[in-house]
Amino acid sequence: MMDIWHEELPGDVQLVGVRGRLDQNLTPELDAELDALLEEGYQRFIVDMSEVSYINSGGLRCLVTAWRKAKKEGGNVYLFGLQPRVHQVFSMVGFDKVFELYPTQQAAQAEWQQGVS
Amino acid sequence: MGRENSLTVPGRYSEIQRLCAFVSKGARQAGFSEDSIFQIELACDEACTNIIEHTYGGEAKGEITVRWQVKKRVFVISIEDNGKRFDAGQIPPPPMPPEPPTPGNEFEIQVGGLGVFFMRELMDEVHFSYQAGKGNVLTMEKQLPEKAQ
Numbered sequence: 001m002m003d004i005w006h007e008e009l010p011g012d013v014q015l016v017g018v019r020g021r022l023d024q025n026l027t028p029e030l031d032a033e034l035d036a037l038l039e040e041g042y043q044r045f046i047v048d049m050s051e052v053s054y055i056n057s058g059g060l061r062c063l064v065t066a067w068r069k070a071k072k073e074g075g076n077v078y079l080f081g082l083q084p085r086v087h088q089v090f091s092m093v094g095f096d097k098v099f100e101l102y103p104t105q106q107a108a109q110a111e112w113q114q115g116v117s
Numbered sequence: 118m119g120r121e122n123s124l125t126v127p128g129r130y131s132e133i134q135r136l137c138a139f140v141s142k143g144a145r146q147a148g149f150s151e152d153s154i155f156q157i158e159l160a161c162d163e164a165c166t167n168i169i170e171h172t173y174g175g176e177a178k179g180e181i182t183v184r185w186q187v188k189k190r191v192f193v194i195s196i197e198d199n200g201k202r203f204d205a206g207q208i209p210p211p212p213m214p215p216e217p218p219t220p221g222n223e224f225e226i227q228v229g230g231l232g233v234f235f236m237r238e239l240m241d242e243v244h245f246s247y248q249a250g251k252g253n254v255l256t257m258e259k260q261l262p263e264k265a266q
Binding site for chain 2: 021023024025054056057058060061085089092093
């Protein structure tokens with residue numbers, strides 16, 4: 001099983017999944033995946049955080065960098081399924097106010113669909 | 118209690134998880150909840166990342182030694198390196214909370230200084246010291262939970 005996976009959803013929305021600890025070992029892979037998609041011109045992202053059990057400042061930095069690049073192109077990076085301890089890390093540094101966080105993929109996807117219509 | 122446990126590894130990112138697991142195991146033995154263990158682990162992770170990034174200026178430039186012990190109902194972690202002086206005072210804290218995105222500054226979220234912020238936020242005491250010729254010693258403390266022996 002891949003720790004970072006990617007699936008294209010309707011409306012050019014890119015679903016990127018992360019599985020495991022978003023730390024020094026895994027973050028470079030996520031960074032490369034998001035960067036490659038941004039390079040290809042995609043701007044609408046949903047990141048599945050439901051299987052992320054741990055995140056450090058490097059993981060946050062990776063997500064906020066992608067968020068910043070996507071926003072610059074008129075897109076966004078929505079996150080869903082944050083586990084409570086990971087959510088707490090976001091809250092501690094106010095990133096829960098920076099990112100749009102959703103409980104489920106459906107909720108995040110619905111937000112993109114609304115934006116499209 | 119009071120016995121010291123230590124682990125020394127090469128200063129590489131791939132070794133950080135091993136150091137964190139070593140400290141987490143000690144924290145679990147000391148009676149911390151899983152939530153607190155997560156916090157201790159994150160503080161150690163950020164400390165070791167800082168050592169590689171700032172005091173050594175890259176991977177494989179030196180070793181990192183982590184020790185933990187329980188002293189008077191306090192879980193004490195010390196992290197040592199042989200790199201250049203790490204002056205935490207020079208690292209500005211990130212704006213808290215980050216400014217909400219507004220036209221003009223919406224992409225300027227500051228992400229520097231988060232590591233030291235996490236360490237200070239998650240632990241009860243954080244102390245940096247430096248001895249010329251020896252290196253840095255970072256000491257972090259967390260009070261044991263009430264019910265722990």
